[in-house]
Amino acid sequence: MNPACATMKRRASASFEDREEILSKRLKDDRRDNDGMSEDIRLRMDASQIVDELEQELQCGCCSALVYRPVIVNPCQHFFCGSCCMLWIKNGGTNCPACRGVSGSVTPSRAIQRMVDLFLRAAPHKARLERERHQADAIYTNGPMRIPLPREPSPEPAIHQNTDLARPCPHCDPGNPWGWRCPQPIPDPTTDAERAWHLDDGAPPGHGYCGNCENLLALNAPTTTKCDMCQVSFCGIGIQGRCVAAALLSQHPHNMSDIGDLITSSEVYDCFDGNTIEVEIMIDYLSAQRLSPRHIYREIVAHLQSQPRGFAPLIELELFADVHGVASGTDPDPTAPRSRICRICATEVLLWGLRDWWIRERQKGFLEEDVLRRKDCPDGWGCQKQKDLGAYASLPPWMNQEYLQNFDVVHARECEFNWFGL
Incomplete structure (x- = not known):
């Protein structure tokens, strides 16, 4: 070995040698401190921390x-x-409330429910208040639901707005692919x-707007049809x-393709005079x-057709007036039979007859036994208990304590809203 190299080697400094002793002493001090704390106290501290973290x-x-x-x-x-998810859907939510992702379905989670049950066994004081649970149960009982898909915007009208x-x-084109040409x-x-025809003069002769x-x-034109309700033509x-x-009977009500559309429509609740409980039932x-809005619409139409006056009461109420963005024609005979209808007027018929359809449907006896057992509310048509929930549907169930104290959940769920006011 090179002597010069041997003279360069030296022992480690004292600070390095003392480091192990310092660390060893600290570990001994920590053990003494822990030995002075009872095992019961440590377990309680650990359990409390677990409860807090699991609650989060x-x-x-x-x-x-x-x-x-x-x-x-x-x-x-x-x-x-x-209940929170149901309120989200009722308020127009069309995706996951957390990530805004498109949802395929919403199902009850047994795994999370078991975790909650175990958690409450360890920390029963963390349970929701009884009033909050009753309020949530009035909104959501159990079972799967569906968040409606976001609606695609309707195509912009092709009408030329920037020209006269x-x-x-x-x-109008002689070579059009539909095989028929306008006489004018x-x-x-x-x-x-x-x-050229100026739009200020109205629609050109022989023409209208879809x-x-x-x-x-x-x-x-052979492709043109006219709604017998609103008197508007379609191309x-x-x-x-x-x-x-x-x-x-073959028309589809506008924006009413499935049950999810009924859930998200505020007009459905208006049909029931704000009676949220009855709508949920x-x-x-x-x-x-497994009944669709179209099925209900068809039964309402069939019922109207069986009545002596048919659709005349709806015409007299001007139910179909100004439902489109274009001018409608004049009704040549308000008492004439009706055979054709547009999508928007079909929705008007559905909403107009929904409540009476439900009254007839309840009388068939297919409802669950606990619903059929309900007695008529003594207040009849003036019952307010089943309407209160609708006014607070946009609030989480624990937000309004004064309301919760005044709301009789048992009455709302167990009484029958007497639509006939008897």
Whole structure:
């Protein structure tokens, strides 16, 4: 070995040698401190910390309180109180309340419910107040639900808003693919400016505007149909299935394709005079029987057709006046039979007859036994107990303590709202 290298080697400094002794002494001091603390105190501290951490993990993503009757949103797997999720849907929610992702379904979560049950066994003081539970149960009982998909915006009207001149309709062109030409074609303003039609003068002769896409149409074209309710014409060309007045029983009510649309429609609750309890019972019944809004609409139409005056009472109420963005024609005979209807007027018929349809449906005896056992409320039509919940539907159930104290949940769930006022 090189002597020079040997002289360069030296022992470690004293500070390094003392480090192990210092660490060893600290560990001994810590052991003595822990030995002085009772095992029971340490266990209580650990349990309290676990309870606090578990409570944080079991918080509802909407109300930030301990989840009650949890439901889980698929596929994102966020979970919420069943009542919170139901209120989200009623207020127009069209995606997961936490991540805003599109949801395929919302189902009760047994796994999370078991965790909540175990948690409450260890910390019963963390349970929701009884009033809060009753209020949540009045909003959501159990079972799956569906968050409606976001609606695609309707296409912009193709009507030329920035010009004073009318453009030819689809049937004005001699070579149009529909095989029929307007007897009074609209002059093309780009090639025949002298004979161009000014929109300030109204629709060109023999033409009108489609009640759906608002494009110009030929009134006498084979593709044109007219709604017997609102007297508005539809082109049959712009949007297939929508720009048409169909036969009464084959039409689809606008924005009412499934039960989810009934849940999110505030007009449905207006039909029941704000009676939220009765609406919830009806929705549960429709889900169990797998009845769609279109099925209800057809039964309402069939009932009206069986009446001596048919649709005349609805016409007299001007139910179909000004339901479109275009001018309607005049009704030549208000007492005439009705055979065609547009989508929007079909929705008006559905909402107008929904409550009376439900009264007739209840009399069939298909409802659950606990619902059929309900007695008529002594207040009859003036019952307010079943309406209060609707006024607070947008609030979490623990937000208004004064309301909770005054709300009789048992009365609201167990009495029958007497629609006949008897």
